[in-house]
Amino acid sequence: MTEPTKEVSPYDHQSLSRGAFIKISVVAGVGLTLGVSWRATQTPDLPFSDAAFVPNAYLRIDTDGSITILVDKAEMGQGVSTALPQMIAEELDVPWADVTFEFAAAHDAYGMMVTGGSTAVMESWEPLRQAGATARWMLREAAAQRWGISSELLATRDARVCAPDGSELTYASLASEAAKLQAPNKVDVKKPSEFRLIGQSLPRLDVEAKSTGQAVFGIDAGPPDARVAVIARSPVFGGRLRSFDSSAALAIAGVDEVLEVQSGVAVVAKGYIEANAGRDALVLDWDEGDAALFSDEQLYEALRDGAQASGHTVRDDGQAAQILNESSNAISATFRFPYLAHATMEPMNCTAWVREGRCTVWAPTQFANGPAILGGGARQVAADAAGVSVEDTDLHVTFLGGGFGRRAERDFVQEAAELAGKINGPVKVVWSREDDMRHDFYRPASWHELRATLDADGRPEAWEHRMASQSILQRLVPGWIPRPAARFAGKHDPTSTEGASDQPYAIPHVLMTYKRVDLPIPVGFWRSVGHTHTGFVVESFIDELAHKSDHDPYEYRRALLRKHPRHLGVLEAVAEAADWNSRPPEGRGRGIAVVESFGSYVAQVAEVSVQNGVPRVHKVWCAIDCGTVLNPRIVQAQMESGIAYGITAALYGEINIRDGRAVQGNFTDYQMLRIGQMPEVDVLLVPSGDAPGGVGEPGTPPIAPAIANAIFTLTGQRIRTLPIRL
């Protein structure tokens, strides 16, 4: 699973300050995971707080009894602003009702502040429980000192330290004394059998604010008198501004300023409508560049040629190529996937203010803080764009109206900070829906050619998968890939092949090749990344092989997954829940799929009908093994969410490119699943004792192949291109 891990010395990179070292692991299935550890056992400075007891960067306890947990991950719906406090509250022994949270501002005390790859809970599992346990240890020690007895004799519960004689001290009353103690290096955390809050469906801490209009998203944040800017960006990807005439724009009431910025021409106005009117009145002359000659036709031709060319060998077990070339009855299939936009409900936006050499930013970002080798987190990007130092840049993280990987990009932060550095007063850059859809970092389009032979029992003997796509990693860190990942040297992007290179089926001969194709369309991480297409390819093709050899597709998978107990666990659970062997209701078909991604295992059965060529998903059974379950209700919600996201892509999702432009611009031509199309979803948790896996993304990959496999049972048609067109 784990590809090479390399530790990069901090002294290679000027940008890494204060003894940080970065552990970079390119992990198949997780994409790019970065963890920053800090050499100093205690972080030298904590984010400013005037609370009485600040044992670490994650927690504040005050003398009035308030307990504030600092959340250093982005809340984009996946529930981190509940799950992370839940870990601390567990170890701290405080009642859930007493807990409040704030989003941590970008700060080195948190190391890398990136929320993606479904890693928030996985990465926080050890450090946050440790943070809570450390604070509890200090509060107990403070009580022991006050009472003059050994802390060993003291218990904690409900934000109190309790002595054997029944006397109690509240955490609030101990806060000031605890603050004077030296924090221990490491303390024991609870055993799973002692969990009181972990594993409970505790109410989310953000739900009331989100039900009353009080939650502050990026578009709501910052000074109320901030002016609003919209930016005219090149309609063609990579185009450059030749010249512009702003006189008509400036004549519009409410338009204050028009100025050139890195990404185009910014119109600064009193409000959004005025700014938009100003933008409409601009006269712009673009050098559209080479991309203007690029359309879908060129895209799929390049991808097809790439897949058929000799790519980089990602996996080669046995003699797959030889067997396939000598076979006269190989089964083959070609799959094709389009670009996809993220379409977060909240369009991109960011607010910034530069005054007296300090830059303050309010950003709905998945990547608040990070090292320069990754292009810097939002704080670094803002500092550079505003022309001030990182130390003079404060970046506040807001609620995110959806993320899905889009908000790991920092383009919108760069725009606001650059503009703030050029004008007086605070400014909020707001993207229209069309800006958002036409200037995304898209899920890469891809092309896959599959071939397989079967043995005498109908099981796959040889399996070949040749794939081509753009590389997200290559775009994200072009100067960096070759060095720590020299082996890949720009040839292989594991975030493209995850799920395929490591597909779990017991097949004696497997060959996978990957060809990176460089194209002028920006690509990025999109909920479940490579699994969005590899999950579809593997689960569709294995299903096809099962049918071709007259096997039940569930039993066929089971037989080939004997050595993968966690795959098997969810597969069997979902088959039982869906009563797989029963006949579906008249006019409906069932399809099954199982995909491991981001440390979790998910199997789904979809029950589908087709009427007048339109598929409809009626019911989905979903079994997930995500290791230790932190909050069952949130896991269930994330499965429903991932399924809705996956159905949307399967039935509707496609960004077409014409003359270097994204064709779709709004929900009229880039459709979203609506309430009437949402199937009934039954979620089964198949818990295991393992550490928590991700839940934000793993619900998405299996649904599209489960739907396509169901359609096959109804129409006999294999779906090999998404979105599904019958």
Place this chain on the structure above:
Amino acid sequence: MASFSVNGEHREVDIQASHPLLWVLRERLGLTGTKFGCGIGQCGACTVLVDGAPTRSCQTPVGSVEGSEVTTIEGLAANGLTSVQSAWIEEQVPQCGYCQSGQIVSATALLNARPRPTDEEIDQFMAGNICRCGAYTAIRKAIHRAAELEEDRVSGDEV
């Protein structure tokens, strides 16, 4: 000058009649609970009540609400949480939460028109409100729950 009532308070705003109500609420009146999603009335994030009717405020010229009563998400809870909001919290509906102001306002209008809606009526009435997080199952459940809560509330008042 636009003159209308928002959440029970009379407001006058010096602005062109064609200016969309959404941006008057958000930028001039500081009521940011109502959200911008698509700008063309397709997603429902900007839904408010105008004299009780669910209205896409991004497509509503402020001049057209002259003299009307506008209710936003902030105004619903003026006297404590409404049944819809309580049900939303009970069912833990919101994920990212960005669309939820619009969902709650639409659901409020639905229950005003149909105190006991069927699933089909919910699907039909709520079709204009997109939730990109796919919280639809929870939304449906919460609307049924809100109907129950409202009945209990009304019968409680009668007692």
